[in-house]
Amino acid sequence: MNKINNIKIIRPLWIEIDFKALVHNYRAIRRFVGKDVKIIATVKQSAYGHGLVQVAKRLSKEGVDYFGVGSMEEAVILRQAGLSERILVLTAVLDKFAHEFVESSVTAAVVSLSFAKKLDAAAKKAGKIASVHVKVDTGMGRLGVYYKQAHQFIKALAKLKNIKLEGIFTHFPSADCDRKYTLIQTEKFNEFIEELKAEGINFQYHHCANSAGTMYYPKAHFNMVRPGLILYGMKPLPKVPFTVKPVLSLKSRVVFSKHVPEGVSVSYGRTHFTRKPTNIVTVAAGYADGYPWALSKAQNDKNPPRVIIGNKFYKVVGRVCMDHIMVDTGNDKIKPAAEVILIGKKGKSEITAQEVADWARTIPYEITSRLSLKTPRIYKS
Numbered sequence: 001m002n003k004i005n006n007i008k009i010i011r012p013l014w015i016e017i018d019f020k021a022l023v024h025n026y027r028a029i030r031r032f033v034g035k036d037v038k039i040i041a042t043v044k045q046s047a048y049g050h051g052l053v054q055v056a057k058r059l060s061k062e063g064v065d066y067f068g069v070g071s072m073e074e075a076v077i078l079r080q081a082g083l084s085e086r087i088l089v090l091t092a093v094l095d096k097f098a099h100e101f102v103e104s105s106v107t108a109a110v111v112s113l114s115f116a117k118k119l120d121a122a123a124k125k126a127g128k129i130a131s132v133h134v135k136v137d138t139g140m141g142r143l144g145v146y147y148k149q150a151h152q153f154i155k156a157l158a159k160l161k162n163i164k165l166e167g168i169f170t171h172f173p174s175a176d177c178d179r180k181y182t183l184i185q186t187e188k189f190n191e192f193i194e195e196l197k198a199e200g201i202n203f204q205y206h207h208c209a210n211s212a213g214t215m216y217y218p219k220a221h222f223n224m225v226r227p228g229l230i231l232y233g234m235k236p237l238p239k240v241p242f243t244v245k246p247v248l249s250l251k252s253r254v255v256f257s258k259h260v261p262e263g264v265s266v267s268y269g270r271t272h273f274t275r276k277p278t279n280i281v282t283v284a285a286g287y288a289d290g291y292p293w294a295l296s297k298a299q300n301d302k303n304p305p306r307v308i309i310g311n312k313f314y315k316v317v318g319r320v321c322m323d324h325i326m327v328d329t330g331n332d333k334i335k336p337a338a339e340v341i342l343i344g345k346k347g348k349s350e351i352t353a354q355e356v357a358d359w360a361r362t363i364p365y366e367i368t369s370r371l372s373l374k375t376p377r378i379y380k381s
């Protein structure tokens with residue numbers, strides 16, 4: 001890729017997406033859950049920054065069952081790209097847009113009767129049946145009718161003739177940190193499904209497992225899982241039952257280098273001073289690209305952010321700027337054009353999105369999903 005929006009790319013910042021790793025992760029999940037469990041590949045927010053259409057197309061070749069997206073817009077993008085898999089919009093959409101689901105043949109996560117009625121009316125008008133997945137809240141406290149109050153809601157939904165109750169689902173807030181709570185939620189969800197069954201209300205799909213649910217709670221697989229994080233090779237916890245490989249690398253180049261004496265300050269706020277004569281290089285990546293400003297650390301920080309140049313680690317020094325960071329390369333004179341790895345691997349040296357997240361006191365989800373969409377993505381198969 002050497003053009004974006006018809007403008008030649010000159011700035012040396014890019015993202016590499018390793019399709020081999022993506023496929024490895026998908027197949028590992030597939031093997032782990034078994035062939036009777038369907039997989040919703042969660043590709044919301046541009047596949048966590050990896051690129052919505054490209055990731056979806058690659059997973060389509062693997063025979064993925066369903067896509068989970070973050071908005072109706074993302075569903076439309078997938079349809080326009082020619083993808084014909086089932087798509088579930090994981091967020092709530094305002095009632096007045098219910099007809100869009102019918103027009104694009106997309107499954108809605110239904111959380112209110114008013115929305116369902118609009119959807120039913122739109123389906124009737126189009127002479128179609130709209131599939132929905134009902135979302136119940138068993139303890140996430142976000143979208144979905146609280147499960148104890150969901151009985152009446154679901155009975156009312158079942159009366160709508162142009163709607164098919166295809167799925168029922170719930171979400172875990174703490175499958176990566178609270179085993180007891182997650183097991184209780186799974187049990188509540190299971191009981192609720194059984195109660196509905198006894199009343200003759202059956203759903204084809206039951207699902208609740210995000211990545212942590214998929215990895216650590218086989219009982220929570222039911223007959224469908226919704227992994228996101230692990231598809232992209234990031235881990236909910238350091239210990240995993242099967243290996244996943246990082247899919248994304250963020251790379252740049254040195255654009256300027258200079259030798260400086262002891263005692264000069266580097267970057268805004270003058271929070272960093274050289275302690276001896278050294279080499280400081282300027283790298284083309286900044287907070288506007290999604291390399292967080294929170295990586296601006298105090299000079300005496302015990303765990304400073306690092307990058308890889310050659311196959312050595314070097315410290316990021318001073319504050320992160322909008323378009324640049326500075327790196328102290330000590331006695332190593334590194335010339336402009338040298339490759340710099342901000343996330344990724346070279347030989348035995350590796351920087352994961354998790355590590356960058358730890359340095360910035362955030363989560364890996366935020367690191368990859370906020371990488372600027374204007375940064376070119378290069379897909380390697």
Ligand SMILES: *Cc1c(COP(=O)(O)O)cnc(C)c1O
Pocket residue numbers: 042044090171209210211212226227228229230
């Ligand atoms: C984002 C999301 C997932 C995937 O979560 P991961 O932790 O990335 O696996 C699953 N279900 C819902 C409803 C989500 O919003």
